[in-house]
Each structure stands twice: as structure tokens, then as C-alpha cells.
Amino acid sequence: MTEPSEPxxxxxxxxxxxxxxxxxxAAGRGRRLLGEAFAHEGLRMPHHAVLAAVADIGPVAQAALGRETGFDPKDxxxxxxxxQRALLVTRTPDPHDRRKNVIALTAEGRSCLERLALLGDEANRALLAALTPAEREQFVALLARVAEEREEGPVV
Amino acid sequence: MTEPSEPxxxxxxxxxxxxxxxxxxAAGRGRRLLGEAFAHEGLRMPHHAVLAAVADIGPVAQAALGRETGFDPKDxxxxxxxxQRALLVTRTPDPHDRRKNVIALTAEGRSCLERLALLGDEANRALLAALTPAEREQFVALLARVAEEREEGPVV
DNA sequence: AAAAAACGTTGGACACCCCAATGAAGATGA
DNA sequence: TCATCTTCATTGGGGTGTCCAACGTTTTTT
Structure with missing residues (x-):
């Protein structure tokens, strides 16, 4: 019985x-683990995501990057x-559209991304260390559905 | 196959x-849902926890409250x-120990706590709306183990 | 040509988390 | 008794992640 109210x-x-x-x-624990893992590179979770997005969708404008990753333009x-300061991406004005910056991955950026992927995987392994492999799979599947920001379809 | 690396x-x-x-x-979604639910009362998640702790361990000093809830003394x-401003708790100097404040629940505090409990349950129901009841139970059980900050016993 | 939209940037805000230092007061032990 | 150590509430500060509003510039739409 997991009744919501047990006085x-x-x-x-x-x-x-x-x-x-x-x-x-749990999220705090994950943030801490990832923070420690990424500390060597001087980067954090958002950097990993953006770097990955740049790797995925090639040279691309910042706004498209923001749409892809969900980060606020300000951030x-x-x-x-x-x-850019870490020389992992280049940011150059787009000749075809002078509003845009073209963000491109450098060679260092690509290798750093590979390192970050390994570090991230390792941190996530530690995060789910308390679960068996089967439980991990199940947990991630359920968590993914909870994380989905789906509109409660008013069933039209 | 959920291999960590799939290039x-x-x-x-x-x-x-x-x-x-x-x-x-998912945590962000939960925070947003709870924030909206608690907005009427002008309170947030930490208020709920502290109010509940006061209800549990009766009139009590702030430090003990902090140990119980895990909140930083500053916060x-x-x-x-x-x-206190919302008249949900009273904060009076402890006659027996003039360092301490005695935090006690008011009648309004108790009824507010009950409202918060209902609102919190409702928000959490919305948070897990994508899961079936059985999945919910399983998810929470797994999540609780992930959230536990257990030391990786170095197997002495 | 005028209006609307998109772009990068800046400034600010909020929620949660954590640490360091301080003055007051109680506990401890020589 | 007196000095030391600890606890208490408080203040000040930092850090991460998320989000919104406004601005000047440039492109697109009408």
C-alpha cells in the first residue's frame, strides 16, 4: 500500500x-559526480552537451545550438x-548571415569530447552503482519517461 | 545492449x-510542479520539509532542525x-539555553502543513503520471537506492 | 519601404547547495 | 575558578543550473 496519506x-x-x-x-548526487569527473578538463555538464551538439550538427549557429540542446541563449x-577560450570550438562570423556565429569543433574539441564521454560514462556508472545491470536498464527507461515534459493531452 | 560507448x-x-x-x-520538472503547487501558500520545497520536521520533533532548536533536514544553518x-513571518512557526529564545531558539508549530502551521502534504502528493502524482501504479512503485524504489549517498565500502 | 522576425549579447532573477567566520552562551577540565 | 572548547544563530559569500526581458543589428516578410 502506497497510499498518499498515512497520518x-x-x-x-x-x-x-x-x-x-x-x-x-539523486540529481544532486549526479551533478556532484559529473562535476568531479569533469573538473580536470575545467568543464561542466553544459559544456559537454554543447560540445556534443557541435560535434553532431557540424558547424552551426548559436541559436540552432540552443534549440538543439535546450539551453537559454544567455547561457x-x-x-x-x-x-572557445579552451580552444575546443571556433566562433567565427557567418559570411552568409552577419547575425550568426558559426560554431565549429576543433581537433582538440573532438578529442576532449571523447574524454568527456568516457568520464561521463564512468560517473554515471558510479551514480547507478547501487543497482544491478538489469535494474539500471529498467530505472533509466522509467526515468526517461518521467523526465519527458509531455503535455497532458486533454484527449480531444 | 546498453554499452556505454556506441561511436x-x-x-x-x-x-x-x-x-x-x-x-x-526530471528533478527540474518536479521542482517546477512543486513550485507551482506551493505558490498559493507562498512557500517552496525547503519550507515544506522544515515545517514537517518541526511537526515531527516538536518544539526544537534550529540546529537540531538543521541536522534533521540536512539544510545548511545559513539557509x-x-x-x-x-x-515565522507567515505565522506558521514561533521562534522564541530558549530559557534553558540562551543560545537556542525554540521553534514550535502554530495551529496555522499545522493546517498549512496538511495542505502542503496534499499539494505535494498531487504534484508528485502529476510528476509520475506517465507511469502505471506498478511502475511508479518500482521507480521510486530504485530511485531511493540511487539517491542514497552511500560510501563505496572499501571492503576492509 | 515598412514591419516583423531572428540573431547574439547583456543584465537580472530564482532555486537549491555548500563553506567560512563571528559573537554569544554553555560545557569541559585543569 | 578560570581558560578552553564546543555549540548556537547569524551574516557574508560562492557556485551550479534554469529562466526571462530588453537591446542593437541584420535578415526576412509583407
């Missing part, structure tokens, strides 16, 4: 059992500043 | 499938300022 149970324990609370905890500026 | 797969899609990424997304001050 006898301590209130704080109930909160600590809520998915929202657990998700916050994209900072992320790309960091990546 | 052909787009890099960003791989990142988006990482537990750390999904946890961040506890702000949270209690809010709760």
Missing part, C-alpha cells in the same frame, strides 16, 4: 519518500565563451 | 540518455524567517 507516519519521512525529493537528491554565450 | 550514435543523444542528464531534467535562518 501516523512522520511528516518528514513522507517527504523524503516523495519522488520529487528523491529526484532532487549559451557563456558556455561557448568557455569552450 | 555511431549522435553524441548529444547519448548524453540525453545518461542517468545524470535525465535526473536533472535554515532564511527558511524560518519566512515561516
Amino acid at each position: 501516523d507516519e512522520p511528516a518528514l519521512d513522507r517527504i523524503r519518500a516523495l519522488p520529487s525529493w528523491l529526484l532532487n537528491r 549559451m554565450v557563456g558556455i561557448l565563451n568557455d569552450l | 555511431d550514435e549522435p553524441a548529444l543523444d547519448r548524453i540525453r540518455a545518461l542517468p545524470s542528464w535525465l535526473l536533472n531534467r 535554515m535562518v532564511g527558511i524560518l524567517n519566512d515561516l
